Amino acid sequence: MKPYVLERFKGITVAMYSCYDEQGMVSVDAAKKLARYYATAGVSGLYVGGSSGEGMLQSVEERKSILAAVVSEVGHELTIIAHIGAPSTRDSVELAQHAELVGAHAVSAVPAIYYRLSPESVEAHWQAIIDSTSLPFIIYHIPQTTGFQLSKSLLTKMAAQDKVIGVKISAESTFELQQFKAAGGDDFLVLNGPDEQYLAGRSIGADGGIGGTYGVMPELFMKIERCYQEGDMVEARKWQFIVNELITDLLSFPSLYGACKAILKLRGIDSGNPRMPLLPVAESDWKRIEYLDERINTYVAQVNVS
Numbered sequence: 420m421k422p423y424v425l426e427r428f429k430g431i432t433v434a435m436y437s438c439y440d441e442q443g444m445v446s447v448d449a450a451k452k453l454a455r456y457y458a459t460a461g462v463s464g465l466y467v468g469g470s471s472g473e474g475m476l477q478s479v480e481e482r483k484s485i486l487a488a489v490v491s492e493v494g495h496e497l498t499i500i501a502h503i504g505a506p507s508t509r510d511s512v513e514l515a516q517h518a519e520l521v522g523a524h525a526v527s528a529v530p531a532i533y534y535r536l537s538p539e540s541v542e543a544h545w546q547a548i549i550d551s552t553s554l555p556f557i558i559y560h561i562p563q564t565t566g567f568q569l570s571k572s573l574l575t576k577m578a579a580q581d582k583v584i585g586v587k588i589s590a591e592s593t594f595e596l597q598q599f600k601a602a603g604g605d606d607f608l609v610l611n612g613p614d615e616q617y618l619a620g621r622s623i624g625a626d627g628g629i630g631g632t633y634g635v636m637p638e639l640f641m642k643i644e645r646c647y648q649e650g651d652m653v654e655a656r657k658w659q660f661i662v663n664e665l666i667t668d669l670l671s672f673p674s675l676y677g678a679c680k681a682i683l684k685l686r687g688i689d690s691g692n693p694r695m696p697l698l699p700v701a702e703s704d705w706k707r708i709e710y711l712d713e714r715i716n717t718y719v720a721q722v723n724v725s
């Protein structure tokens with residue numbers, strides 16, 4: 420058995436978006452406001468500094484300041500997972516130690532990026548991070564962006580350690596997800612990545628999910644989760660289909676995160692534009708964003724009365 424309470428990492432964990440001011444500098448105020456919005460919505464946790472959080476586009480100091488702000492605002496209410504993946508092991512270790520210092524509940528990392536790495540390198544990278552703190556560690560498997568294919572044998576080896584409590588799997592194969600679950604065992608968490616397959620992931624063994632589109636419609640993912648827990652697969656599927664239409668629209672913009680941040684801006688939460696090379700929503704696309712936000716709000720209202 421893992422020496423940690425795993426329950427808190429289950430459920431709906433929002434991959435938080437980046438937070439910048441008008442000048443494009445990281446904004447602690449915006450981060451607190453956004454974190455508060457999710458606490459009020461009632462999600463289980465926040466994943467800070469991942470793909471959605473643009474951690475890879477920020478300096479070590481910027482990443483530290485955002486994480487500290489989020490933990491201080493909602494760390495007593497929500498589970499905070501700090502994504503501390505970076506191109507170098509050195510930076511990841513520094514970020515992991517900072518995450519422990521400020522009170523995050525777990526750290527998580529992709530393989531080091533840019534270089535084509537051997538499994539031995541990735542293992543050593545993760546191990547250095549794991550050994551640098553007493554926090555639990557969640558592997559982040561996202562081969563679409565990192566290019567690294569995590570094998571079942573490396574996963575099994577990592578999962579055997581007490582501190583390695585789970586994997587967030589963003590690969591689209593639910594078979595791979597199931598295989599990771601089987602390899603890790605009952606006390607190893609498998610967290611669903613592809614939001615379009617939340618229900619499929621849950622059905623085949625995922626314990627919860629961490630997603631980049633949850634942040635504009637957490638209520639709808641919580642609804643799918645509730646339906647699933649109640650055993651109402653018909654209703655769960657209905658909501659997954661609704662969500663998938665919305666995600667399809669979100670993905671039609673030049674940057675998913677630009678679109679998500681724009682939607683939140685309409686709701687009074689200004690987290691600025693995404694950082695280049697991620698593109699903001701173009702002037703000519705704002706009408707489409709407004710329409711999408713209206714549709715989401717209509718569905719959320721339906722969930723709230725049901």
Ligand SMILES: CC(=O)N[C@H](C=O)[C@@H](O)[C@H](O)[C@H](O)CO
Pocket residue numbers: 470561563588589611612613614615629630631632666670675
């Ligand atoms: C590849 C990728 O970034 N996956 C994200 C996290 O796992 C998802 O949350 C997607 O953003 C989402 O499923 C939309 O395609």
Ligand SMILES: CC(=O)C(=O)O
Pocket residue numbers: 434435466468469470471472629630631632
């Ligand atoms: C999308 C996601 O889960 C992330 O921000 O890393």
